[in-house]
Amino acid sequence: MTELGVGSGTFAPQEEQDEGATAAERLLRAVEALDASADAQLPEYLVAHDTFEAIWRDEVSFLFAPAGGGKSAFRARLAQACRAGEGGRRVFPIVYMLPESVVLAGESERLDAHLREIRRAAASELFLHLAHRPYEFLDLDDAAKQTVRRLLEQSLPQPLDHLLEQLGPYGGLNPEARLRALAEPYDPGAVWLNPPSEESLAKFRTAVAETPLSKPAEAPRDSLEPWLNLLLSTLHFEAVYLLVDGVDAYPETISNPGYALALIKPLLDQAGRWRERRLFVKAFLPIETKSAIQQAYPLLTSRKNTVIIRWTRSLLAELLRRRVAAATGTEPASLDMISEPGFRGVDLRVVNAVEPLPREVLAFTSRMLHEMQQRTGGTGRLSREDFEAALRWYRRDRHRERS
Amino acid sequence: MSRGKAPTETKTREPLGIAAFGSLRAEDEPWLAQCYVKPPDFALMTCWRSILVFGDEGAGKTALGLALERAWAPPGQPPKALVVRWPFAIVEDESLKGTRLVVAYRDQVLDAVARAVVDYVLRFPPDWGQLPPWVGRTLAWFLQRFLRGDLKDHLESLWGKFGEQSPGWLRNALAGPVPDVVSPSAPPSEVAGEIIKALKALGLEGIRVIVDNLEAWHEADPTLLTDHLESFLNALTEFWHPRFVYAFMAPSELDSKDWSAGSVSRRRVDVYRLEWRAMDLEAMMERRLALAFGEESFPLSKLGPAERLMNWLSRCGGQSPRGWLRMLAPFVVRFLNKAAETGQMTPLTEEECIAIQSESAPRLSIDPMTDAVFVGWRKVSDIQPADLELLKYLYQRRGELCPRWAVLREYLSITGQLFRADDPKSERLLDQPIYRLKQAIEPDPDHPVFIKTVRGRGYRLDNAW
Numbered sequence: 001m002t003e004l005g006v007g008s009g010t011f012a013p014q015e016e017q018d019e020g021a022t023a024a025e026r027l028l029r030a031v032e033a034l035d036a037s038a039d040a041q042l043p044e045y046l047v048a049h050d051t052f053e054a055i056w057r058d059e060v061s062f063l064f065a066p067a068g069g070g071k072s073a074f075r076a077r078l079a080q081a082c083r084a085g086e087g088g089r090r091v092f093p094i095v096y097m098l099p100e101s102v103v104l105a106g107e108s109e110r111l112d113a114h115l116r117e118i119r120r121a122a123a124s125e126l127f128l129h130l131a132h133r134p135y136e137f138l139d140l141d142d143a144a145k146q147t148v149r150r151l152l153e154q155s156l157p158q159p160l161d162h163l164l165e166q167l168g169p170y171g172g173l174n175p176e177a178r179l180r181a182l183a184e185p186y187d188p189g190a191v192w193l194n195p196p197s198e199e200s201l202a203k204f205r206t207a208v209a210e211t212p213l214s215k216p217a218e219a220p221r222d223s224l225e226p227w228l229n230l231l232l233s234t235l236h237f238e239a240v241y242l243l244v245d246g247v248d249a250y251p252e253t254i255s256n257p258g259y260a261l262a263l264i265k266p267l268l269d270q271a272g273r274w275r276e277r278r279l280f281v282k283a284f285l286p287i288e289t290k291s292a293i294q295q296a297y298p299l300l301t302s303r304k305n306t307v308i309i310r311w312t313r314s315l316l317a318e319l320l321r322r323r324v325a326a327a328t329g330t331e332p333a334s335l336d337m338i339s340e341p342g343f344r345g346v347d348l349r350v351v352n353a354v355e356p357l358p359r360e361v362l363a364f365t366s367r368m369l370h371e372m373q374q375r376t377g378g379t380g381r382l383s384r385e386d387f388e389a390a391l392r393w394y395r396r397d398r399h400r401e402r403s
Numbered sequence: 404m405s406r407g408k409a410p411t412e413t414k415t416r417e418p419l420g421i422a423a424f425g426s427l428r429a430e431d432e433p434w435l436a437q438c439y440v441k442p443p444d445f446a447l448m449t450c451w452r453s454i455l456v457f458g459d460e461g462a463g464k465t466a467l468g469l470a471l472e473r474a475w476a477p478p479g480q481p482p483k484a485l486v487v488r489w490p491f492a493i494v495e496d497e498s499l500k501g502t503r504l505v506v507a508y509r510d511q512v513l514d515a516v517a518r519a520v521v522d523y524v525l526r527f528p529p530d531w532g533q534l535p536p537w538v539g540r541t542l543a544w545f546l547q548r549f550l551r552g553d554l555k556d557h558l559e560s561l562w563g564k565f566g567e568q569s570p571g572w573l574r575n576a577l578a579g580p581v582p583d584v585v586s587p588s589a590p591p592s593e594v595a596g597e598i599i600k601a602l603k604a605l606g607l608e609g610i611r612v613i614v615d616n617l618e619a620w621h622e623a624d625p626t627l628l629t630d631h632l633e634s635f636l637n638a639l640t641e642f643w644h645p646r647f648v649y650a651f652m653a654p655s656e657l658d659s660k661d662w663s664a665g666s667v668s669r670r671r672v673d674v675y676r677l678e679w680r681a682m683d684l685e686a687m688m689e690r691r692l693a694l695a696f697g698e699e700s701f702p703l704s705k706l707g708p709a710e711r712l713m714n715w716l717s718r719c720g721g722q723s724p725r726g727w728l729r730m731l732a733p734f735v736v737r738f739l740n741k742a743a744e745t746g747q748m749t750p751l752t753e754e755e756c757i758a759i760q761s762e763s764a765p766r767l768s769i770d771p772m773t774d775a776v777f778v779g780w781r782k783v784s785d786i787q788p789a790d791l792e793l794l795k796y797l798y799q800r801r802g803e804l805c806p807r808w809a810v811l812r813e814y815l816s817i818t819g820q821l822f823r824a825d826d827p828k829s830e831r832l833l834d835q836p837i838y839r840l841k842q843a844i845e846p847d848p849d850h851p852v853f854i855k856t857v858r859g860r861g862y863r864l865d866n867a868w
Contacts, residue, residue: 067669099590103502120589157589158597159582165537171604181603185596188645251501251634363670370447397674 023328024338025378028369046070046077046319054307056081058239060271060300061282064290065309067248068359071284074309075245076189078282082241083129083192092129092237094122095187097246102263103253111266115224118242122227123155124186131167131179132192134204136235144234145207146214151230153213157185164205175201228277240279242267248286257288261296268297316351316361323362335365339382346382353391367393418697421739424732429466436478438690439470440683444675449474451609453639453649455667457658458677460618461725461780464652467677468615471650475611481527484646485602487512487519487612493620493627504631505638509591513549516598516610520546521557524573529605531572537584541601543576544584545594554578595644609646621654629660636666643671679722685713687724688731695735696748706738707751711847715756718846719765719779726780733763757850764852767844767867769798778844778853786843790836792817794844794864797854801867807833810862837862 055061055078065071082093096118105113130137153160166182176195183190231237244264247253253260271281294301325333335346354360368390372382429435448454448471458464476482494507520542531539550557554577561573585593599609620628666672692701703709720726734751737759742748765779774791776783796813797805811833815822841848855863
């Protein structure tokens with residue numbers, strides 16, 4: 001990649017300016033979605049490492065943040081750490097977005113609804129995990145293979161045969177793209193390193209399809225025990241993390257955060273017992289629920305188990321710089337590198353202009369890049385004019401919300 | 404002004420005449436694509452993001468919806484995405500609240516998606532032999548599960564439309580047994596994901612749902628619509644998929660709602676206001692004129708004195724495309740008549756334009772609740788409080804001759820001044836407020852169409868509702 005003159009005080013000639021515009025376009029595409037949890041580049045730019053370290057350990061964790069404050073980003077980051085085996089660890093993540101069926105269930109049915117949906121999410125994760133790591137399935141003995149197949153058959157949201165078919169070639173998509181399409185409904189940002197070859201994926205398909213169904217085990221269907229046995233004993237994961245998110249995604253919980261506690265109470269009631277079985281609840285919750293949860297669960301929510309995300313301007317500027325670096329492949333990076341010579345300190349200008357939340361920073365940046373595209377047809381550099389236009393948009397946008 | 408240039412075409416078009424200014428309903432204008440001017444944020448609106456576009460009546464919401472549809476499904480080409488027109492209908496079951504209400508709306512959406520799938524398969528029959536079997540099975544399952552109404556009715560309708568030519572796959576999909584592709588109790592995001600996977604295998608990028616009939620529901624029950632729309636938007640996460648997005652065209656009255664909670668503040672949904680700059684509106688008029696006269700371009704100056712016309716349009720049409728089109732139409736009619744009489748297309752003169760302005764004056768109205776003053780489609784915002792009171796006095800007596808002394812007495816009362824018979828200045832106290840009012844409300848203060856001075860007698864407010 002061509003050096004764009006960041007920090008060197010020089011500015012690129014025409015060819016490099018073109019490359020700068022390309023970097024801007026790449027960045028615009030990257031920040032367009034505004035949804036960090038669906039962003040495969042997340043680990044490259046999510047800062048606040050102490051927050052991550054606090055939840056990346058075998059303990060029940062509560063992470064509280066305001067809307068737009070990065071709850072889902074940290075949830076996605078944790079899931080990616082598990083999938084990538086960061087630190088040489090082998091942790092099985094279950095991405096558990098509070099499902100509609102739990103919201104619709106009566107109080108007495110809520111725990112069963114949770115368990116059913118957790119098994120469903122676990123099955124999706126396991127299917128995707130094994131499809132990415134076929135040898136883990138192929139190396140199992142017959143009894144273990146049968147157990148895997150039975151649990152998948154019982155809990156996957158789709159028929160297993162249907163999913164196996166989708167692993168096969170279609171539409172000119174390579175194995176990675178087909179697996180990404182399979183993962184999207186479960187966890188849109190999910191990334192597994194080193195996707196399998198066409199050949200090993202085909203072997204996995206055949207092996208699963210040829211595995212006979214075993215008789216159901218004796219454990220009650222409404223428990224997680226068969227799953228924990230499989231994951232911890234048979235597949236040798238050292239722990240299972242249940243990543244609870246999406247609690248504030250319903251009309252009921254948006255208007256009444258207290259109701260959110262009622263919905264996840266059955267999970268929190270089990271959290272102590274599950275911890276003994278190395279299943280650790282990791283709850284990513286709106287800040288509005290914090291006091292109610294701390295009051296109801298004082299032991300679970302001890303100081304070391306609770307993280308509150310607090311964004312400072314300098315942290316946000318760092319996040320923005322890393323976002324630029326991840327999108328453009330340039331290190332170190334800054335919005336300055338795609339800005340006009342007379343317009344400097346853009347990262348700080350952006351974070352000082354908006355509410356101190358990652359989503360707001362990215363929304364403002366996206367708008368500013370769009371203004372530049374409109375003004376220059378996409379070949380120019382960010383200018384003060386683009387910043388001012390984005391600022392007008394932002395102020396009006398915020399004003400509308402609060403008026 | 405590059406956005407103002409008419410689309411380049413090599414051949415002269417068949418002139419539409421005044422029909423180009425006739426219906427003013429986007430859905431009735433098949434030529435709209437030829438003269439459409441995109442709003443400034445159009446490129447952003449076409450991203451894979453859900454959007455909520457607020458616009459006044461006549462601001463071009465329907466035209467925008469059609470333009471978005473053209474961007475995603477260009478006419479005559481295979482679409483890039485499955486474009487779904489959701490005929491939104493208020494769920495009137497009062498027992499449904501919160502998530503249950505959202506589920507009811509989602510059923511409407513999925514029914515609309517199913518209908519769009521049927522339409523797509525009919526228009527672009529897939530080569531099923533080249534596709535893996537799960538694609539057809541997924542689509543068939545989706546139709547059987549989410550197409551509302553009696554499947555037999557749908558089948559009969561297909562037979563009625565296509566007879567023996569009715570595609571066999573579709574007949575089988577609607578009639579034959581299909582296994583569940585997604586468990587009935589699975590989260591809705593799995594449903595979205597499954598149908599999108601199948602659509603991707605057909606070469607589509609995802610699903611774009613357009614909603615453009617909220618105005619009628621807003622007129623019927625604004626509170627209910629606002630509450631239900633908010634619930635639906637707030638629950639988008641649950642039915643969220645990066646390739647399943649919505650474009651809501653909403654009346655601007657909804658913009659006054661506090662959207663500080665939920666999907667809007669969380670930026671799950673991007674909000675836009677459909678507002679037009681004068682240069683955009685001018686470009687729209689010029690493109691319409693080009694269509695009307697069958698020419699590649701037709702600047703306003705070919706119709707008449709451009710400055711006068713622009714002044715008239717901006718002072719009577721506000722920021723509304725419909726307003727500008729309506730206010731320009733009488734000039735086009737006169738221009739056509741004149742061309743027919745003389746056999747030449749010569750621009751209208753100043754005098755002719757002034758005459759048209761007088762004959763086709765917009766209406767002045769005052770909202771009794773808010774005191775907002777409207778001239779045609781323009782909301783007048785620069786009237787001083789005392790002048791507004793004076794205008795209201797005249798408005799209450801619109802069409803009547805108001806004696807000068809009575810108007811003066813009213814104005815003195817409004818401003819708390821005393822009339823002094825010995826002071827000749829008192830006689831002239833009305834001159835300034837009447838002048839200011841004319842400057843504020845008259846399209847052309849030198850040729851007033853609202854405040855008429857009847858020499859030696861008083862004032863009359865004309866063309867007011």
